[in-house]
Amino acid sequence: MTEPHVIIAGGGIGGLATALTLQQLGVPFTVYESVRELGPLGVGINIQPNAVRELYDLGIGPDELDTVGLPAREWALVGLNGNDIYSEPRGLKAGYNWPQYAVHRGRFHMLLHRTLVERAGPEAIRLGHKVTAYERNTDGTVTALLLKADGTLLREQGTLLIAADGIHSAVRATMYPDQPPIHWGGAIMWRGTTLARPIRSGASFVGLGTHRQRVVFYPISHPDSVTGLAMINWIAEVTVDKDEGRYGSNWFRPVDIDEFAHHFTGWTYDWLDVPDMLRRSDVAYENPMIDRDPVPTWQDGPVVLMGDAAHAMYPTGSNGASQAIMDARHLGAAMLEHGVTPAALQYYDQKFCGPVSELVLRNRGAGPFGLLNIVDERSGGEFDNIDDVVPAEERNAFMARYKAAAGFAIEQLNAAHPTIAEGATVRTLIEV
Secondary structure, three states: OEOOOEEEEOOOHHHHHHHHHHHHHOOOEEEEEOOOOOOOOOOEEEEOHHHHHHHHHOOOOHHHHOOOEEEOOEEEEEOOOOOEEEEEEOHHHHOOOOOOEEEEHHHHHHHHHHHHHHHHOHHHEEEOEEEEEEEEOOOOOEEEEEEEOOOOEEEEEEOEEEEOOOOOOHHHHHHOOOOOOOEEEEEEEEEEEEEEOOOOOOOEEEEEEOOOEEEEEEEOOOOOOOOOOEEEEEEEEEEOOOOOOOOOOOOOEEEOHHHOHHHHOOOEEOOEEHHHHHHOOOOEEEEEEEEOOOOOOOEEOOEEEOOHHHHOOOHHHOOHHHHHHHHHHHHHHHHHHHOOOHHHHHHHHHHHHHHHHHHHHHHHOOHHHHHHHHHHHHHOOOOOOHHHOOOHHHHHHHHHHHHHHHOOOHHHHHHOOOOOOOOOOOOOOEOO
């Protein structure tokens, strides 16, 4: 008998959620992360109620989450003329038993890191260690090939290897050496944050514009008690004719506001001045809307993909981080059922690879923003009463289909048993 040990490649949101889950279940692990020092990088993301439920079950509740974001209350689509296309309550307001959270990605990431170090100790995550490939061993184990920041090469043997190393995953590249390049459909996004007064419900996610040109914005902090200002996360997006050589390997770069603000000249309403919101941002980042083509399986014996390494998807459904958290929890549940074995990875793969791959393609088709496509096709984006363009019954059915596919239909989620029962642990010894 020997103690199992799980290698986790990548210390992002998915990798840390996996580590926290394994720590909760009593499974030994080590996270290997390529950067030498973690920092609060990124801007806003949404964590859907299904993933918030899992965070609560990990002991990360509203007191902690309120320090990095706030509960969302509304999701809304608005046409170019400023008229509403669709709106609905979100989180607790919608009837979920758990809220939806809009958070600063970097601050949320650091919350997960602090929590992991407090619970498992600083040696649980090794910074400056990049998993570059893997080898399957004849005894059923796996060896991860690592490159340290100082250039040293290491080999680490483990019972399982969980690849949480993102869209540029070296583990996935080893599993699929002939995989197609990253897929870009022609949409360019510029991201930033601006201090401003929240609108509508005070915690509303608003998509404004058309399917080819839009602005999305929502608060990711509680309003200041004195000024009333909150940190507003915004995404400005334009779809262009594809230029395959436009980005090369430079997928994320800081840019001047003047490089893109002209696309939104005239987007001024009595409730929002888009050019002003963009120009008052301290910093802006450009990145293309990218994903990867689905693969037939995420598993190769004792190795499995999760998060963006498995299913990088367009952010149109605001569920990339949520799906990574769900992956972590489902992997933990599979180990409860099948032990720390390839059989657990197989169970997870067979249950989720197909449905989540369909979600990747659904998001590529505009996800919930597909309503904007319908409005454009029928009215050119200009209308007085949206019911004359897309009846309420059709709008509601469209959104219900998306929420069911993404795994956060209200009745389904509220009625579901916990993914991992309170106090459950995995046997810590297995035969190899």
